[in-house]
Each structure stands twice: as C-alpha cells, then as structure tokens.
Amino acid sequence: MASSLPVSAFAASPGQTASSSTGVKNRAPLAPNAFYSLPLGAVRPTGWLRSQLEIQAQGLGGHLDETWPDVGPNSGWLGGSGESWERGPYFLDGLTPLAYLLDDARLKAKAQKYIDWTLNNQQPSGMFGPHSNDDWWPRMVMLKALTQYQEATGDPRVIPAMQHYFDYQLTALPTRGLSDWGKFRWQDEVLSVIWLYNRTGNPRLLDLVHLLHTQGHDWLAQYANFQYKDRITGEKIRSEEESGHKDFGLSTHGVNNGQAIKTGAVWSLVSGSESDRRGVSQMIAELDKYHGLPNGMFSCDEHLAGPNPSQGSELCTVVEYMFSLEQSLGILGDPVLGDRLEKLAFNALPGTLTDDMWAHQYNQEPNQVECSLHRKPWTTDGPESNLFGLEPNFGCCTANFHQGWPKFTASLFMLSQDDGVVAAAYAPCEMRTMVRDTPVHIVEETNYPFHGTVSITVNPASPLAFPLLLRIPAWAKGTTLTVNRQQQPAPESGTFARIERKWRAGDRVEIDFHFEPRVSQGFHDSVAVERGPLVFSYGIGEDWLKLRDRGMTADWQVYPTTQWNYALSLDAASPSHGIVTVEDEMHDRPFSAKGAPVKLHVKGRKVSSWQAEDGVVNPVPQSPVTSDQSEETVTLIPYAAAKLRITAFPQLKT
Ligand SMILES: [Zn+2]
Numbered sequence: 001m002a003s004s005l006p007v008s009a010f011a012a013s014p015g016q017t018a019s020s021s022t023g024v025k026n027r028a029p030l031a032p033n034a035f036y037s038l039p040l041g042a043v044r045p046t047g048w049l050r051s052q053l054e055i056q057a058q059g060l061g062g063h064l065d066e067t068w069p070d071v072g073p074n075s076g077w078l079g080g081s082g083e084s085w086e087r088g089p090y091f092l093d094g095l096t097p098l099a100y101l102l103d104d105a106r107l108k109a110k111a112q113k114y115i116d117w118t119l120n121n122q123q124p125s126g127m128f129g130p131h132s133n134d135d136w137w138p139r140m141v142m143l144k145a146l147t148q149y150q151e152a153t154g155d156p157r158v159i160p161a162m163q164h165y166f167d168y169q170l171t172a173l174p175t176r177g178l179s180d181w182g183k184f185r186w187q188d189e190v191l192s193v194i195w196l197y198n199r200t201g202n203p204r205l206l207d208l209v210h211l212l213h214t215q216g217h218d219w220l221a222q223y224a225n226f227q228y229k230d231r232i233t234g235e236k237i238r239s240e241e242e243s244g245h246k247d248f249g250l251s252t253h254g255v256n257n258g259q260a261i262k263t264g265a266v267w268s269l270v271s272g273s274e275s276d277r278r279g280v281s282q283m284i285a286e287l288d289k290y291h292g293l294p295n296g297m298f299s300c301d302e303h304l305a306g307p308n309p310s311q312g313s314e315l316c317t318v319v320e321y322m323f324s325l326e327q328s329l330g331i332l333g334d335p336v337l338g339d340r341l342e343k344l345a346f347n348a349l350p351g352t353l354t355d356d357m358w359a360h361q362y363n364q365e366p367n368q369v370e371c372s373l374h375r376k377p378w379t380t381d382g383p384e385s386n387l388f389g390l391e392p393n394f395g396c397c398t399a400n401f402h403q404g405w406p407k408f409t410a411s412l413f414m415l416s417q418d419d420g421v422v423a424a425a426y427a428p429c430e431m432r433t434m435v436r437d438t439p440v441h442i443v444e445e446t447n448y449p450f451h452g453t454v455s456i457t458v459n460p461a462s463p464l465a466f467p468l469l470l471r472i473p474a475w476a477k478g479t480t481l482t483v484n485r486q487q488q489p490a491p492e493s494g495t496f497a498r499i500e501r502k503w504r505a506g507d508r509v510e511i512d513f514h515f516e517p518r519v520s521q522g523f524h525d526s527v528a529v530e531r532g533p534l535v536f537s538y539g540i541g542e543d544w545l546k547l548r549d550r551g552m553t554a555d556w557q558v559y560p561t562t563q564w565n566y567a568l569s570l571d572a573a574s575p576s577h578g579i580v581t582v583e584d585e586m587h588d589r590p591f592s593a594k595g596a597p598v599k600l601h602v603k604g605r606k607v608s609s610w611q612a613e614d615g616v617v618n619p620v621p622q623s624p625v626t627s628d629q630s631e632e633t634v635t636l637i638p639y640a641a642a643k644l645r646i647t648a649f650p651q652l653k654t
Contacts, residue, residue, distance in 0.1 A: 021038075021039060021042060021432065021433055021434050022038070022039075022042075022415065022433050022434040022435070023036030023037060023038055023039075023414070023415040023433075024036065024039075024195075024198045024199060025198065025417070026194070026198055026269060027197060027198050027201055029206075030194065030197070030198075030269045030270065031268060031269050031270075031272045032417050033269070033330050033331045033333075033417065034330065034331065034332055034333025034334075034416065034417060035329070035330045035331075035333055035414035035415065035416050035417070035422045035424065036330060036414060036415045036416075036417075037326075037330055037410070037411065037414055038410070038413060038414060038415065038431070038433055039151035039152070040096075040097055040100055040101070040148045040149075040151040040152040040410055041100050041101070041151070041152045042410075042413070042431055042432055042433050043101075043409060043410055043411075043412050043413050043429050043430075043431045044101060044103075044409075044429060044430050044431070044432075045101060045102075045409045045427070045428070045429050046428045046429055046430055046443075046444075046445075047427075047428025047429075047445070047446070047447070048427075048428060048447065048586060048590050049405075049409060049427045049428050049429060050102075050428070051588060051589070051590075052350075052405055052590075052591075053098060053101060053102055053405055053406065053409065054102065055355075055356060055357050055589065056098060056357050056402070056405055056406075057098060057102055057104060057107060058356075058357075059356050059357030059358045060357060060358055060359075060360075060390075060398070060402075060553065061094065061095070061098055061357060061402050062098070062104075062106070062107055062110075063552055064091060064398070064399070064402075065091070065110060066552065067390075067550075067551035067552040067553065068390065068391070068395075068398065068551070069082060069083075070082065070083040070087045070088075070395055070398075070399065071083070071087055071088055071091045071399060075087075075088045075114070076088065076129075076130030076132060076133065077089065077092075077114050077117060077118065077129065077130060077142075078113060078114060078117050079117055079121065081132075084129075084130035084132050084133040085133055085135065085137075085138050086137065086138040086141055086181075086396065086399070086400075087395060087396070087398075087399040088114060088138075088142075088399075089138050089139070089141035089142040089144075089145060090141055090396070090399035090400040090402075090403075091114075091399045091402060092111060092114050092115070092141075092142065092145035093141055093142075093144050093145045093148075093400070093402070093403045094400070094401070094402020094403035094404070094406055094407075095107060095110060095111045095402055096111045096115075096145050096148050096149050096152070097148050097152075097403070097406035097407060097409075097410055098402060098405075098406045099111050100148075100149075100152040100153075101406050101409055101410065111145075111149070114145075115145070115146070115149055115155075118142060118146070119146075119155075119157045119158070119161050122161055122164060122165070125168050126164040126165045126166075126167055126168025126169075127165065127168055127172075128142070128161065128165055129142065134176075135180075135181070135182065136169075136173075136178055136182035136189075137180070137181040137182040137185060139165070140182065140185060140186075140188050140189040140192070141188075143162065143165075143189060143192035144188065144191070144192060146158050146161070146162065146192075147162075147192055147195045147196075159196065159199060159200065162192070162196050163196065163200065163202065163205075166193060166196065166204070166205060166208050167204065169208060169211075170204060170207060170208050170211065173211055173212075173215060174211075177215045178212070178215040178216055180250065181250075181256075183215065183216055183217050183247075183250075184216070184217045184247075184250050184251075184253070184256040184259075184260070185256065185259050185260075186212045186213070186215065186216030186217070187216065187219070187259070187260065187262055187263040187266045187267065188259055188262075189212055190209050190212055190213070190266050190267070190270075191262075191266060191327060193205050193208050193209050193212070194209065194266075194269060197209075206270075209270055210270070213267065213270070217247070217250070217251070217260075219260040219263040219264075219279075219283070220263060220264055220267070220276060220279045222251060223279065223282055223283045223286055224282075226286040226290075228251070228252050228290070228304050229290040230290075230306065231304070231305050231306040231311075231379060232252040232303040232304045232305070232379055232380075233303075233379055233380075234379065234380045236248075237249040237252070237303065237380070249303070252303045252304050253300075253302065253303055254298070254299075254300020254301070254302045254303060254304065254313065254314050254316075254317040255300070255302070255314060255316045255317050255320055255396075257283075257287065257298070257300065257304070257317075258300070258316070258317040258318075258320035258321040258324060259320045259323075259324060260283065260324075261280060261283050261284060261287075261321060261324035261325070261328065262280065262323075262324035262325075262327045262328050263279060263280075263283075264276045264277060264278065264279020264280045264282070264283070264328075265277065265279070265280050265327065265328040265331040265332050266327065266331065267279075268331065268332075269331060277332055280328045280332060280334075280337070281334070281336070284340070287304075290304070290306070290307065291304045291305065291306060291307060292307055292522070293307065293309055293311070293313065293366050293522075293648075294309060294366050294520065294522050294526075294528035294535060294647050294648050295313075295343070295344075295347050295348045295351065295364075295366050295535055295639055295647060296340055296343035296344050296347060296348055296535070297313040297317070297318060297321070297344065297348050298313065298317075299311035299312065299313055300312075300313050300314050300317045301313065301314065301363045301376075301377075301378040301379055301380070301381050301385065302314045302317075302363075302378070302379065302380055302381050303379045303380050304379075305378070305379045307522065307523045308377075308523055308619050308620075309365065309366040309367040309522065309523055309526070309620060309647060309648040310365055310367050310368075310377060310616055310617050310618070310619060310620075311365065311377060311378075311379075312362075312363025312364060312365050312376075312378060312381070312385060312386060313348065313363060313364055313365075314362055314363055314381075314397065315352050315353075315360055315361060315362060315363075315364070315397035315400070315401050316396050316397045316400045316401070318344055318348045318349055318352065318364075318401075318404065319349070319400060319401055319403050319404040319407075320400075321344060322341060322344050322345060322349070322404055322407065322408060323403065323407055325337050325338075325340055325341040325344070326341060326407060326408070326411040329341065329411070329414075329424055330411075330414055330424075333416075333496070335471045335472065335473070335474070335494060335495060335496055336474055336494065338424050338425050338471045338473070339473045339474055339475070339533070341408070341411075341425055342425050342426070342449065342473070342533040343533055343535065345404070345405075345408045345425070346449045346533050346534055346638075346640070347533075347534065347535045347638070347639040347640055348364065348639075349404045349405070349408075349640075350591040350640035351364055351591075351639050351640040351642075351643075351645075352364035353401070354388055354556075354643075355589050355591065355592040358552075358553045358554075359388040359389050359390065359553055359554065359555070359556060360388065360389070360392075360397060360398070360401055361385070361386050361387065361388055361389075361392060361397075362381065362384070362385040362386070362387075362392045362393035362394065362397055363376075363378065363381060363385040363386050363393070364386065365386065365617075366528075366537075366639075366645070366647035366648055367617045367620065367645070367646050367647060367648055368386065368617075368643075368644055368645055369540060369560050369564055369612050369615065369616075369617045369644055369646070370557075370558065370559055370560055370612065370615030370616070370644065371386045371387055371388060371556070371557055371558040371615075371643070371644070372386075372387070372557045372558070372559065372615045373387070373547075373557065374614040374615035374616070375614045375615075375616070376615070376616055377616055381393055382394075384555075387547065387555055387556060387557060388555070388556045388558065388643070389547070389550060389553070389554065389555030389556060390550040390551070390553050390554075390555060391550075392555065408425070408427075409427070409429065411424055411425060412424060412425050412426070412427055412429050412431070412444070413429070413431040413433075413442065415433065415435070416467065416469055418467065419435055419436050419466055420466055420467035420468060420469050420498070421433075421435060421440065421442065421458075421466065421467075421468050421469070422469040422471075422496070423444070423454075423456065423468070423469065423470045423471055424471055425471065426444070426446060426448040426449070426454050426471075427444075427446070427448060427449075428444060428445060428446050428447075428448075429444050430442060430443045430444065431444075435460070435464065435466050436464060436466060438460050438461055438462060438464045439460070439461040440458070440459065440460045440461070440464065440466075440503075441459040441460075441461075442456060442457065442458055442459065443456070443457040443459070444456050444457075445457075447586050447590075447597065448513075448532070448533075449532050449533040449534050450534070450583075450586065450590060450597040450598050450638075451515075451583060451586075451597070451598070452512060452513040452514060452515040452532060453510065453511065453512050453513070454510070454511040454513070455508060455509070455510050455511075456468075456470075456508070456509040456510075456511070457506065457507070457508050457509075458503045458505075458506075458507045458508075458509065459505045459506065460503050460504070460505060461505075463502050463503065463504045464502065464503055465500070465501065465502040465503070466500075466503065467498050467499065467500045468498070468499045468500075468503075468509065469496040469497070469498050469499075470491070470496065470497045470498075470499070470509070470511060471496055472491045472492065472493050472494065472495055472496070472497050473493065473494070473513075473532075473533070474493055474494035475493065475518060475530070475532070475533075476493045476513050476514070476532075477493050477514070477516070478490075478514045478516075479491050479493065479511060479512065479513050479514065480511075480512045480514075481497060481499075481509065481510070481511055481512075482509070482510045483499060483501070483507065483508070483509050484507060484508055485508075485510075513532060515531050515532040515581070516531070516576055517529055517530070517531045517536075517576040517579040517581065517600060518530045518531065518575075518576055519570060519575035519576055522648050523619070523620060523648060524619065524620050524621065524622040524623060524650070525622060525623040525624075525651065526620040526623060526648040526649055526650055526651070527568060527570060527575070527623070527648070527649050527650075527651045528647050528648050528649070529568075529579065529600060529602065529636055531581065531598070531600065534598070534638050534639070535638070535639040535647060536600050536636035536637065536638060536639065536647075537636060537637065537638075537639045537641075537642040537645035537646060537647040538564060538566060538634055538635070538636055538642065538645060538646040538647075538649075539593055539635075539636075539637045539641060539642035539644070539645060540560045540561075540562055540564045540642065540644035540645060540646070541560060541561030541562035541644075542558050542559075542560070542561065542643055542644050543558065543559045543560075543561050544556050544557075544558050545557045545558070545559060558643060558644055560644050563606060564617075564644075564646050565606050565607050565608070565610040565611065565646075566604040566605065566606055566607070566632075566634050566646065566649060567604055567605055567606075567607045567610075567623075567625050567627055567649055567650040567651060567652045568602055568603070568604045568634065568649045568650075568651055568652065569602070569603040569604055569605070569631070569651075569652045569654070570602070570651060570652075570654075571654070578602060578603055579600050579601070579602050580600065580601040580602075581598065581599075581600055582598070582599045582600075582601065583597065583598050584596070584597050584598065584599070585597065591638065591640040591641055592641055593637060593641040593642065593643075595641075596637045596638055596641045598638065599635055599636065599637055600635070600636040601633050601634070601635055601636075602633070602634050602636060603631055603632070603633060603634070604631070604632060604633075604634040604649070604652070605627035605629045605630065605631055605632065605652060606627060606629040606632075607621065607625055607627050607629070607650060608627075608629065609621070610650065617646075620648050620649070620650055621650045622650075623650045623651040624650075624651050624652060624653035624654070625650040625651070625652060625653065626652070626653050627652060
C-alpha cells in the first residue's frame with residue numbers, strides 16, 4: 001500500500017524551487033542529463049517564429065474549442081459528458097505552452113479551465129480525469145500539460161496532485177496494469193515521474209518508474225532485433241494478430257514508434273546503461289533504413305509503410321517525433337538529434353498544415369501530386385487522410401498538432417550539466433535564465449532556416465564566466481564564428497562548439513552557416529535537394545476545391561494544375577554544382593509559397609512515362625533515367641511552401 005508522504009518532506013533544494021527560472025537537474029541516483037530544458041517561458045519567440053505562433057493562435061490553435069465539440073464545453077475534461085479520452089489532454093499539451101509563450105491572456109484563460117477542472121476534481125483515491133474513462137494513456141498526456149503549466153505559473157496545486165496520482169498508480173497498476181496505448185507509450189509518463197522526482201526526491205517515484213518499465217512494451221528489444229522492415233498492411237496485421245502476435249499492430253503503429261524514439265534516452269537515466277543511450281540513434285537508423293523519407297520522417301500511414309515517397313506520414317507522428325528528439329537531445333547531448341529536430345520542424349510540420357493553420361492533413365507525402373478522396377496507397381488509413389481539413393480521417397492530429405511549434409520554441413536553448421548555455425536549435429528568440437546565480441538575457445536574431453547567419457547577444461546582469469555551446473549541424477561545413485567581430489577557431493560540423501569566456505553585456509556572437517545546396521539519395525536512387533535545414537520541392541500548381549464547410553473552418557481537396565514529372569540533371573561528382581540559389585526578403589508567412597524567402601534553380605527534363613494513377617504518383621522510377629523532352633529550369637521552393645510537391649526526383653543519366 002502506498003502511503004503518501006507529505007510533500008513538505010521533500011521540499012526542493014535551494015535553486016530548485018518549482019517556479020525557478022533555471023533548469024532543474026536530475027537527482028541521484030538518476031544519471032545526469034547532458035542538457036536540461038529551461039522552464040516554460042524562459043525562451044520567448046521573436047521574429048518569424050513569433051509570427052508563426054501567432055498564426056497558430058489565430059488559427060485552430062486558439063479557436064479549436066469554439067468549433068470542435070470534442071474539446072468544447074461538453075468535454076469530459078471540463079466535467080461534461082462529451083469526449084473523455086485523449087483529445088482534451090492533447091489540446092492542452094499544445095495550448096498551454098502556446099498561451100504562455102505568447103503571454104496571451106485569452107489563451108491562458110482557455111487552458112486554465114481544463115487545468116482547474118482536472119486539479120479541482122481529483123478523486124480521494126488520487127485518480128484524476130473524467131470518471132467515465134479510466135484508461136492510463138490520456139492521463140499520461142495530461143501530466144505533460146500539467147508539468148508545463150506548473151513551470152510557467154508555479155501553481156502550488158500541481159505537485160501534490162501529481163504525487164497523489166502517482167501514489168494511486170503504485171497501488172492500482174499491479175492489478176490493473178498498462179495495456180494498449182499506455183503499454184506502448186509508458187516512456188512518456190516516465191518523463192513526468194522523473195520531473196516530479198527531481199523536484200521532491202520522493203523515492204517512491206522511482207518505484208513507479210520501474211513499475212512502468214516492467215509493464216511497458218520493450219522498445220529497446222524490438223529495435224535490437226528489428227523485424228518490421230516491410231510495409232505493414234492491414235491484412236498482415238490481421239493475420240499476425242490471429243496467429244497469436246496480439247501486439248503486432250501497436251508495435252508497428254507510427255505514432256507509437258515516434259513516441260518510442262525517446263525510450264533509450266529516458267530509460268538510460270534510470271539504468272545508466274550506455275547501450276540504452278545508443279538506443280535512440282539505433283531506432284532512428286532502422287526507421288531511416290527501411291521506412292525513411294526525404295522530409296526527415298519515416299512513413300506511417302498509419303503503420304510503417306516502407307521507403308516509397310508516395311507513402312504518407314501522420315501529423316501526430318511528426319509532433320511526437322519532434323518531442324522525442326527534444327527530450328533525447330537534452331538527455332544525450334547528441335547534436336545530430338538537433339539536426340533532425342530542425343528538419344522536421346521546418347519541413348514536415350509546416351508542410352502538412354495550411355499557411356493560416358486552420359486546416360491540416362492526417363497524412364502528408366513527400367511526392368504528393370493530389371489531395372483528394374481518390375484511392376490512396378495507405379497501409380491502414382482511410383480515403384480522407386491527405387485532405388486538408390478539420391479532422392481528416394480521424395481527429396487525433398486535430399487535437400495533438402498544437403504541441404509542435406510551442407515545444408520546439410521552448411527547446412531552442414537549454415542549460416548544460418556544467419551550467420553552460422546551449423543553443424540546441426536555431427530560430428529567432430530571446431531567453432532569460434539564471435546562470436550561476438546571475439540573471440542572463442540572450443537575444444538571438446536570425447532568419448534561419450531561410451538565411452544562414454545567426455547573431456546571439458549575451459547580456460549577463462554582471463560580467464560572468466560560463467560556456468556557451470553552439471550546435472554546429474553535421475551538414476554545416478565551413479561554418480565561421482566570431483565573438484565581438486573577432487574570428488574564433490573554425491568549429492567542427494556535427495559537434496557543439498564551445499566558447500568559454502567572461503561574458504559582458506552586449507557581447508555578440510555571429511555564426512555564419514554556409515548554406516551550400518546538398519543532394520541526398522533515396523528510394524530507387526532518387527535525389528532530394530536540401531540547403532541548410534530546409535528540404536526543397538518542386539511546387540505543383542494548386543487548385544483548392546472546398547469539399548465542405550466545417551464550422552469556423554473547412555475541408556479541402558487540392559488538385560494539380562501543372563505537370564510535375566521532372567527528372568533532375570545533376571553533376572555526379574559535385575551534385576550541388578548546378579544548383580543556383582536565389583535569396584529573397586522575409587515575409588509574414590515564410591512557409592507559404594507566396595513568401596518563400598529562398599528558391600533554388602536546377603536543370604531538369606520531364607519524364608513522360610512517370611505518371612499518377614487516381615491522384616497517387618507512381619513510385620519514382622529507378623535512376624538514372626533518360627528523357628527526350630527539352631531541358632528546362634526547374635524552380636524548387638521550401639518543402640513546406642509546396643502543398644502539392646515532388647521532393648524525391650529521378651536523376652537524369654549524364
Ligand atoms: Zn493523429
């Protein structure tokens with residue numbers, strides 16, 4: 001029987017108060033993180049990133065509850081009789097950081113209603129949430145929302161409520177164990193339990209961590225001997241489950257795998273095991289090898305679907321993969337995880353939402369020539385899955401996508417184990433924190449990922465020595481660094497450059513990333529073009545046809561108005577050689593086709609035999625290909641700006 005120890009017995013140590021403006025480090029016996037996240041609100045968006053969060057707030061992000069009953073006034077998470085499972089918590093997990101990052105009173109008031117209902121209606125047992133549903137899984141999501149809310153507000157109700165719930169789980173899980181989604185997503189709850197342990201030191205929380213691990217799916221074993229190398233069809237799932245492999249569908253489910261990517265990092269904090277730490281890169285490598293797509297995602301429509309760029313990826317998986325990368329980057333300090341995080345944030349995330357963020361797809365495809373009700377090649381999803389709309393196919397993404405931009409923003413800066421400031425990913429922002437008991441304000445000015453210069457001004461309240469760690473992406477060869485215009489040693493790509501000095505207010509670091517176009521190879525030896533963290537696509541002419549109104553928004557089909565079947569002509573020895581870059585000024589919506597601040601021109605020819613059937617582009621033909629068509633200049637725009645696009649091209653024989 002779990003007895004709840006008074007929280008005061010585990011009062012935070014100095015510098016670890018709940019609403020502290022600095023990171024909270026791991027308590028023994030947990031292994032240390034490489035980097036610690038800052039409390040929600042320490043990093044604030046500026047520049048284009050602020051505009052992007054404002055677009056989200058003015059779109060579905062700030063209005064979903066007004067037009068979608070599943071998170072509206074009758075939500076079970078407001079005490080109503082409506083949806084009482086994951087949708088309320090999903091929405092809160094994004095609404096809460098959006099509200100506090102924008103310091104938006106309207107959005108804070110919206111989030112507060114769900115938070116207050118949850119905290120004020122906890123049962124005497126410790127269970128919380130809608131009485132009509134006792135699934136562990138949606139509560140794992142609400143815990144993520146509660147921890148963010150506590151960091152932003154210091155609300156004293158959160159920590160005792162979480163402890164009470166975790167004590168309840170310790171008594172209840174032995175007889176009503178994890179199952180279904182909760183069994184496959186246990187590692188996300190471990191993050192919340194560790195969050196609380198670091199603040200209270202209650203040793204029973206470590207018992208709960210072990211119990212969750214024992215009852216949860218063994219993701220590390222699944223990937224140590226990875227079996228799911230082929231496209232997983234509905235028939236395959238049925239036959240496997242009928243022959244006794246009852247978790248086959250959940251093991252190969254895209255969102256589950258996206259969430260699972262963090263497992264090795266999270267569990268290594270408890271196990272201290274080096275092989276667990278390697279689990280993250282091992283999982284990413286297997287997914288890339290067998291299901292990898294040129295937008296940085298793996299295919300999941302909604303089960304693992306192979307490397308054909310006509311397959312789709314679910315939006316929930318995009319934002320969950322991002323969250324896994326943010327957490328894993330913090331724990332492991334591996335810069336490559338930041339490279340992938342940026343690739344998803346700047347391509348796959350905005351690429352599957354309309355520019356105004358009032359509509360989204362369930363599935364996006366790198367080679368997407370039509371979004372329509374025509375038959376699609378999905379493994380298990382329905383015919384609406386690549387429409388842009390309110391809830392195409394199923395409403396999980398409608399509720400869950402809101403966490404993408406806010407959590408990315410909150411993760412731009414972290415603190416290192418040795419009290420350094422870490423630029424983990426790049427976008428315009430400012431950050432305020434305490435470093436070695438001194439207030440430090442940092443201003444990052446940049447148009448990254450569109451333009452390659454980043455300026456970071458460091459303003460400690462008084463002169464202060466500490467290391468500044470700058471992520472130098474693996475693709476960033478030839479990056480130059482200056483401090484107060486003084487050239488620094490050339491940083492090595494794929495590392496964190498470390499600048500140690502006594503910082504004085506106004507000290508200015510300039511990073512110049514030389515954005516050379518790059519070419520990557522994929523399915524059937526196709527080629528995709530990248531520059532910095534952006535992936536580029538040929539933007540097909542788009543005709544948006546409204547299918548139906550959906551309250552404050554609508555569902556749309558998108559039909560092509562131009563041909564798209566290009567093969568590219570690239571110099572095999574130096575593939576980026578023939579690519580011409582044109583940079584333009586930034587506009588209000590940098591991820592829209594109208595405002596694209598950078599374009600690439602490359603030579604290509606149409607390949608007549610490469611066609612689409614029923615709105616689905618046939619697999620990109622095996623390269624090299626030949627063409628008797630005339631040579632043209634093909635203009636490529638950022639992936640996200642092209643809602644109809646070709647991203648993986650055949651390569652012309654030279
Ligand atoms: Zn979804």
